[in-house]
Amino acid sequence: MPRTLVVLTGAGISADSGLATFRGDGGHWEGRRVEDVATPEAWRADPDSVWRFYQLRRAALKAVEPNGAHDALASLERRLTGAGIGFSLVTQNVDDLHDRAGSTALHMHGELALLRCEICARRVRDLDSLDAEVHVVCEGCGHPRLRPDIVWFGETPYGLREIERALSRCTHFAALGTSGNVYPAAGFLAAVRAAGAKTWVNSLEAPENLARTDTFLPGRAIDVVPELCEALFAEMTRPAR
Ligand code: OAD
Numbered sequence: 001m002p003r004t005l006v007v008l009t010g011a012g013i014s015a016d017s018g019l020a021t022f023r024g025d026g027g028h029w030e031g032r033r034v035e036d037v038a039t040p041e042a043w044r045a046d047p048d049s050v051w052r053f054y055q056l057r058r059a060a061l062k063a064v065e066p067n068g069a070h071d072a073l074a075s076l077e078r079r080l081t082g083a084g085i086g087f088s089l090v091t092q093n094v095d096d097l098h099d100r101a102g103s104t105a106l107h108m109h110g111e112l113a114l115l116r117c118e119i120c121a122r123r124v125r126d127l128d129s130l131d132a133e134v135h136v137v138c139e140g141c142g143h144p145r146l147r148p149d150i151v152w153f154g155e156t157p158y159g160l161r162e163i164e165r166a167l168s169r170c171t172h173f174a175a176l177g178t179s180g181n182v183y184p185a186a187g188f189l190a191a192v193r194a195a196g197a198k199t200w201v202n203s204l205e206a207p208e209n210l211a212r213t214d215t216f217l218p219g220r221a222i223d224v225v226p227e228l229c230e231a232l233f234a235e236m237t238r239p240a241r
Pocket residue numbers: 009010011012013015016021022023024027038092093109151152153176177178179180181182202203204205207219220221222
């Protein structure tokens with residue numbers, strides 16, 4: 001089987017750029033009920049609060065830059081695809097740091113930079129309308145409130161068919177900066193491991209879904225990922241015996 005690498009990233013990869021993760025001290029969900037800000041029910045019941053929460057996070061993107069981990073993954077993608085080796089980057093992150101670093105990322109949980117109309121399905125890329133108190137009107141149908149194009153709890157992630165295809169071909173897999181709490185993404189590691197893929201994991205502490213056969217590299221992504229990318233490039237391009 002030809003070698004193919006799939007990389008799954010989570011909030012930890014952007015932590016070194018200054019963006020908060022979700023769980024743990026100082027995380028987005030600390031002291032907050034997920035149901036109050038990240039569900040379609042919350043949006044229907046209290047769109048002003050949900051909008052405020054996401055407007056702050058959209059505005060925060062203006063103040064941050066990709067870090068060395070994003071850059072290393074973008075460079076790995078260029079080098080592997082240049083060598084004709086399969087590579088897919090799937091991210092749970094809704095920030096745009098992979099994209100700004102030059103990666104082609106499949107944003108399975110949506111993107112902060114996108115707004116979407118629930119009535120006419122129009123989607124716009126807009127990081128200029130950042131007032132936390134002012135909703136954005138849909139220019140397509142006049143609906144008074146575009147929603148953040150984020151996959152909320154209870155909704156179906158984007159790109160699942162494409163992700164499944166990539167996972168089914170994958171011989172090498174790395175899960176970087178994710179706590180392994182949120183499915184279906186948390187299940188990818190076990191699925192590819194069971195199918196015989198070689199697996200690497202980076203995060204600060206061992207994630208929920210870690211197994212003994214995974215190569216676990218604890219530490220900050222900015223320190224660990226550039227070196228891991230070099231090791232993966234060597235592994236993926238090593239002549240077959
Ligand atoms: P979490 O906040 O659950 O987990 C972050 C992970 O990153 C943890 O395993 C940390 O140890 C690790 N971490 C923190 N700082 C790091 C650093 N500097 N370098 C490397 N690792 C670091 O975030 P996710 O797993 O991404 O969904 O969360 C998954 C989903 O849950 C999110 O996409 C979001 C959330 O609810 C939606 O909003 C739909």
